[in-house]
Amino acid sequence: MAYGKSPALFAGSCALLLAIIATAGGSMIVLPGKSYRGALPPLQREELLLSERLQQHAGFLAGTVGERNMAHYRSLVRAADYVRAELGKAGLSVSEQSYSVDGKVVANLEGEVKGTTAPQEIVVIGAHYDSAPGTPGANDNASGVAALIEPARRSAGLHPARTLRFVAFVNEEAPFFQGEEMGSVVYARRSKERREKIVAMVSLETIGYYSDQPESQLYPAPLGRFYPDTGNFIGFVSNWNSQSLLRKAIGAFRYSTRFPSEGVAAPALIPGIGWSDQWAFWQQGYPALMVTDTALYRYPHYHQPTDTYEKIDYDRLARVVPGLGKVVEELAGK
Numbered sequence: 519m520a521y522g523k524s525p526a527l528f529a530g531s532c533a534l535l536l537a538i539i540a541t542a543g544g545s546m547i548v549l550p551g552k553s554y555r556g557a558l559p560p561l562q563r564e565e566l567l568l569s570e571r572l573q574q575h576a577g578f579l580a581g582t583v584g585e586r587n588m589a590h591y592r593s594l595v596r597a598a599d600y601v602r603a604e605l606g607k608a609g610l611s612v613s614e615q616s617y618s619v620d621g622k623v624v625a626n627l628e629g630e631v632k633g634t635t636a637p638q639e640i641v642v643i644g645a646h647y648d649s650a651p652g653t654p655g656a657n658d659n660a661s662g663v664a665a666l667i668e669p670a671r672r673s674a675g676l677h678p679a680r681t682l683r684f685v686a687f688v689n690e691e692a693p694f695f696q697g698e699e700m701g702s703v704v705y706a707r708r709s710k711e712r713r714e715k716i717v718a719m720v721s722l723e724t725i726g727y728y729s730d731q732p733e734s735q736l737y738p739a740p741l742g743r744f745y746p747d748t749g750n751f752i753g754f755v756s757n758w759n760s761q762s763l764l765r766k767a768i769g770a771f772r773y774s775t776r777f778p779s780e781g782v783a784a785p786a787l788i789p790g791i792g793w794s795d796q797w798a799f800w801q802q803g804y805p806a807l808m809v810t811d812t813a814l815y816r817y818p819h820y821h822q823p824t825d826t827y828e829k830i831d832y833d834r835l836a837r838v839v840p841g842l843g844k845v846v847e848e849l850a851g852k
Contacts, residue, residue, distance in 0.1 A: 775841030
């Protein structure tokens with residue numbers, strides 16, 4: 519996840535945003551189902567095995583490879599090789615969208631499961647595999663890449679109605695964020711040029727840190743008025759134009775998964791709402807959302823050298839990922 523505009527620019531806008539929310543009839547916060555409350559059930563054997571696999575993925579990317587971006591180009595290539603191999607092991611047909619940045623070749627990686635009855639309709643599940651400068655990028659975003667690989671493994675055996683694409687994006691972080699060379703910008707623009715019918719895009723962004731401590735969760739103004747102050751949930755975030763997708767996704771998660779969840783459809787001008795790859799798809803008119811632990815609003819090691827792989831809560835992530843699998847199945851259809 520990369521910074522967008524400074525939150526300080528919006529310090530005087532709370533009253534305006536509250537008025538917008540009220541005018542929208544509360545559509546920011548009224549969502550299907552209810553967030554799970556209470557003690558988490560014991561992990562089942564498959565979840566324990568999943569926890570181990572998630573740790574292996576994040577450990578390799580953030581531990582063995584470490585910082586991976588254009589300033590550490592060999593590590594960026596090594597990370598891409600790993601993701602390509604893992605998507606291949608999952609049984610997906612993997613292709614690359616390569617392009618040149620400063621004379622060096624970078625690539626988005628795409629694993630596809632072809633749809634059966636509506637193959638022209640496409641669901642994209644994405645996560646960026648680069649890390650911010652100066653950090654090994656465990657939670658941001660090895661956690662998201664790990665959560666991309668595992669549902670891909672499950673989906674390879676499905677026969678979805680719609681085409682599923684699992685895409686690992688390059689160059690999400692600064693200095694490329696929201697620029698011409700951002701991987702998801704390049705990908706979404708090509709999709710639009712090809713007139714591809716992307717009906718849903720889900721960005722998996724910084725999803726591995728949780729806390730049961732009160733006041734562990736912060737928000738950009740004015741969202742703190744509406745949401746809990748304990749950072750033990752997974753968040754679903756969209757702009758207003760993607761409200762229908764948000765409702766469908768969080769509904770599928772809540773009805774299948776015993777784990778706390780919160781959702782918001784909000785103006786993209788609120789700091790954080792558009793700070794990942796979903797933003798690139800919004801620019802092309804595609805419905806998209808972000809799944810996140812809220813990054814800098816919760817995670818104390820955000821964009822720091824201390825964002826190391828042991829900071830991730832793999833057991834809780836192993837609860838979230840199967841729920842994301844149910845979201846994928848719901849969006850892909852049967």
